[in-house]
Amino acid sequence: MNCAECRDNLVACGEGLLARDETLQCRAHLETCAACRAEYEAIASLQQRLIARGQAAAGVGIAEPVMRRIRREQFQPERETMVSKLFKYRWGFGLGTAAAAAAIILLILLVSPRTQATAAEVLAKGARAVAKLTSIHLRGQMRTYPGENFGAINPDHPFCTIELWKQFEPELKWRVEKPGRVAVMDGQSKVMFIKTANEAFKHSPGSTWDFDTEWLQKMANLSTTISNELDNARSQGWKLDLAEKTGADGRAKSIVTVHAEFGLPEDDPMKNLFFDIADARRVYCFDARTKLLEAVQIFLRRPSGEVLIFDLSQIDYNQPVKPALWQLELPANVNWIQEAQILPDNGKYASMTAEQATRAFLEACGREDWNEVGKFISSITAQLKQYSGGLEVISVGKSYGSKVYAGRFVPYTIKLPPEEINMRLSNENPAKRYVLMGIYDSKLQPTGDDDLKWTNTPAILPDNDVYARMSPVEVVKACFGALTNMDWPELKKFSPDDYVEKIKRQLEEEQKAGMDMHKLMPGVEIGEAFWSPEQSAWFVKCQVSQIRGGSMAVRKDNPAGRWQVDGGF
Amino acid sequence: MDLTDKEYVERCRDGHPEDFGRLVDRYQKPLFSYLAARVGNSPQAEEAAQESFVRAFLSLKKLRQPESFYSWLLGIAGRVAKEQFRSELHRKQESEAAETLLTSADDHTEDYPLEAAIAALPENHRQVILLRYYEGLSCQEVTTRLGMPLGTVTKTLSRAYALLRQELETREHAEQTVNQTEQP
Numbered sequence: 001m002n003c004a005e006c007r008d009n010l011v012a013c014g015e016g017l018l019a020r021d022e023t024l025q026c027r028a029h030l031e032t033c034a035a036c037r038a039e040y041e042a043i044a045s046l047q048q049r050l051i052a053r054g055q056a057a058a059g060v061g062i063a064e065p066v067m068r069r070i071r072r073e074q075f076q077p078e079r080e081t082m083v084s085k086l087f088k089y090r091w092g093f094g095l096g097t098a099a100a101a102a103a104i105i106l107l108i109l110l111v112s113p114r115t116q117a118t119a120a121e122v123l124a125k126g127a128r129a130v131a132k133l134t135s136i137h138l139r140g141q142m143r144t145y146p147g148e149n150f151g152a153i154n155p156d157h158p159f160c161t162i163e164l165w166k167q168f169e170p171e172l173k174w175r176v177e178k179p180g181r182v183a184v185m186d187g188q189s190k191v192m193f194i195k196t197a198n199e200a201f202k203h204s205p206g207s208t209w210d211f212d213t214e215w216l217q218k219m220a221n222l223s224t225t226i227s228n229e230l231d232n233a234r235s236q237g238w239k240l241d242l243a244e245k246t247g248a249d250g251r252a253k254s255i256v257t258v259h260a261e262f263g264l265p266e267d268d269p270m271k272n273l274f275f276d277i278a279d280a281r282r283v284y285c286f287d288a289r290t291k292l293l294e295a296v297q298i299f300l301r302r303p304s305g306e307v308l309i310f311d312l313s314q315i316d317y318n319q320p321v322k323p324a325l326w327q328l329e330l331p332a333n334v335n336w337i338q339e340a341q342i343l344p345d346n347g348k349y350a351s352m353t354a355e356q357a358t359r360a361f362l363e364a365c366g367r368e369d370w371n372e373v374g375k376f377i378s379s380i381t382a383q384l385k386q387y388s389g390g391l392e393v394i395s396v397g398k399s400y401g402s403k404v405y406a407g408r409f410v411p412y413t414i415k416l417p418p419e420e421i422n423m424r425l426s427n428e429n430p431a432k433r434y435v436l437m438g439i440y441d442s443k444l445q446p447t448g449d450d451d452l453k454w455t456n457t458p459a460i461l462p463d464n465d466v467y468a469r470m471s472p473v474e475v476v477k478a479c480f481g482a483l484t485n486m487d488w489p490e491l492k493k494f495s496p497d498d499y500v501e502k503i504k505r506q507l508e509e510e511q512k513a514g515m516d517m518h519k520l521m522p523g524v525e526i527g528e529a530f531w532s533p534e535q536s537a538w539f540v541k542c543q544v545s546q547i548r549g550g551s552m553a554v555r556k557d558n559p560a561g562r563w564q565v566d567g568g569f
Numbered sequence: 570m571d572l573t574d575k576e577y578v579e580r581c582r583d584g585h586p587e588d589f590g591r592l593v594d595r596y597q598k599p600l601f602s603y604l605a606a607r608v609g610n611s612p613q614a615e616e617a618a619q620e621s622f623v624r625a626f627l628s629l630k631k632l633r634q635p636e637s638f639y640s641w642l643l644g645i646a647g648r649v650a651k652e653q654f655r656s657e658l659h660r661k662q663e664s665e666a667a668e669t670l671l672t673s674a675d676d677h678t679e680d681y682p683l684e685a686a687i688a689a690l691p692e693n694h695r696q697v698i699l700l701r702y703y704e705g706l707s708c709q710e711v712t713t714r715l716g717m718p719l720g721t722v723t724k725t726l727s728r729a730y731a732l733l734r735q736e737l738e739t740r741e742h743a744e745q746t747v748n749q750t751e752q753p
Contacts, residue, residue, distance in 0.1 A: 011726050054598065062597050066590075070626050208580070
């Protein structure tokens with residue numbers, strides 16, 4: 001071993017990481033070379049110094065007391081309220097300058113309406129009332145997707161329950177539960193269990209992802225949440241309203257409404273998708289005497305009007321929490337899903353662009369190469385295999401970002417493998433022609449496509465007899481023929497006007513974006529017609545390769561630095 | 570996945586104050602070690618460390634270079650140590666000895682160059698040193714924690730040692746020069 005090789009290996013040698021032969025060679029060189037020996041000794045001396053310092057600090061663990069102090073220190077709202085400023089000025093001026101004081105007070109009142117100041121005062125007192133929590137339990141309901149984690153808003157979906165338990169002292173622990181999903185942080189690790197998929201995800205407490213419960217976790221830190229509302233109202237100019245009401249329990253309540261604007265641009269793809277970034281009206285109900293927060297409602301603001309998306313109706317303060325809550329009972333055969341790990345050929349994937357990774361993922365799905373698919377997604381479910389196996393990639397567009405998302409969005413269009421659908425038809429209309437009434441799956445269940453609802457009535461055409469003589473199969477053939485030729489007036493003879501207009505708009509947009517229209521047309525094989533006695537309707541069986549498009553959310557902030565599919569598929 | 574100091578600082582500023590806990594986890598031991606070397610007494614060092622973190626959190630908005638969080642934290646800790654020292658003196662009402670002791674307290678900053686040298690390391694080198702010596706992880710464990718190949722960990726350590734020695738030599742040389750200048 002020469003000097004250069006020896007020095008390259010000095011650290012590994014000192015750490016006992018070299019093979020026996022290499023260690024012997026390294027030591028032999030050190031015995032004969034004074035310069036390398038001096039270098040080795042200098043490193044060893046520095047290591048001893050570092051070891052001594054590390055050992056002196058070995059038992060130190062101050063994170064919990066520091067964070068407790070921070071939670072307490074963070075709350076100093078009262079001294080900043082407009083009300084306390086007013087009082088400060090009043091006492092500061094004294095009797096001799098009463099007129100000047102009155103002028104200043106008037107000015108402040110004009111700038112900041114009384115309701116704003118009083119609402120701020122209620123928030124400040126509410127924050128102070130919950131400044132020293134040891135535990136909290138929240139129970140409410142939210143509008144979200146059944147198959148989503150805990151943070152996505154779906155204003156059109158019915159409510160589902162959501163519940164959180166959080167212990168602040170002596171050690172931070174939490175549990176969040178909604179139907180089908182539960183996440184627990186027991187102080188050592190964070191685990192989420194998806195019951196329907198029998199899958200579990202595990203992260204260290206240091207990981208920043210709390211399975212999209214972050215917004216609720218933040219809310220559970222009530223003092224900070226309420227103080228932040230106050231700070232934001234001041235700094236962002238959000239309007240505050242205050243109302244006094246008597247509750248169902250006969251006690252006086254102070255209701256503070258915060259008109260919050262998260263302020264994402266209209267074209268941001270994440271706008272209003274998650275609870276913590278939504279433009280919302282938040283309503284806090286405090287007990288007027290105890291100042292304790294009793295309920296919260298969040299209304300999503302959207303152009304069509306407001307909709308209640310979160311209704312927190314139960315808050316329990318400092319109640320003992322059963323230790324069993326921090327334990328998650330998992331089935332023995334649970335499928336553990338890991339974060340992306342470093343692969344032997346990781347570099348090949350880590351150097352991909354978001355677009356390249358999206359294409360590679362989709363193409364691997366198309367080839368049903370599930371091993372390769374696994375390089376881009378942590379969980380390969382039977383559903384994913386069924387949906388994506390055999391797909392054909394039509395296009396992958398240029399990626400774009402969001403102000404609040406760490407990854408990228410990649411537009412894509414795919415053609416799915418053929419699947420059986422059944423077109424429902426009826427001629428019970430004034431024109432006595434067969435028209436489309438709905439799209440059903442192979443088991444004759446509706447596919448959930450509401451677009452085929454008729455808001456107009458099928459008109460009696462000048463050549464109505466020609467159409468009235470067509471069989472259900474001929475109508476379906478004519479329908480797909482009109483679609484392929486983009487003959488919209490013809491398509492309207494068989495489908496609702498709104499449905500045709502919607503398809504027309506979508507295709508025109510794709511055409512403007514330079515898409516080949518023929519590639520966007522679904523592949524169809526039309527089978528036979530049959531009468532369903534259960535549904536009392538005619539159906540025509542078809543094999544259809546559907547075209548699907550969307551934006552794939554991908555992110556690479558994982559230990560392997562590879563793009564991973566995060567959603568949108 | 571662990572984030573960088575800069576990313577944690579930005580997340581704290583963006584309304585995730587609980588992420589400050591990650592920075593406390595990362596730096597509590599070297600900060601304690603630094604303060605223990607300055608103020609000696611363990612409970613006092615621990616108290617000073619807590620105070621330093623709390624002040625850092627409350628002043629986070631003023632931090633201009635979030636990537637230099639640890640150097641900045643050491644600066645705050647230095648001031649906390651001095652205040653603690655002054656407060657102790659005041660409590661004992663040893664007014665006559667105060668000036669002398671205060672002067673020596675100021676000098677103490679230069680006596681503890683190791684943590685300051687660690688603070689001057691690039692973040693990836695600093696992270697490996699902290700995990701290896703202050704968290705007591707083996708190289709193999711550092712590999713798993715950071716998702717780096719073993720060879721990269723040993724190379725990073727090797728480079729970190731070289732940088733630390735260089736930094737310590739510079740500081741010691743500067744100190745010697747000052748001492749020689751001050752001698753009559």
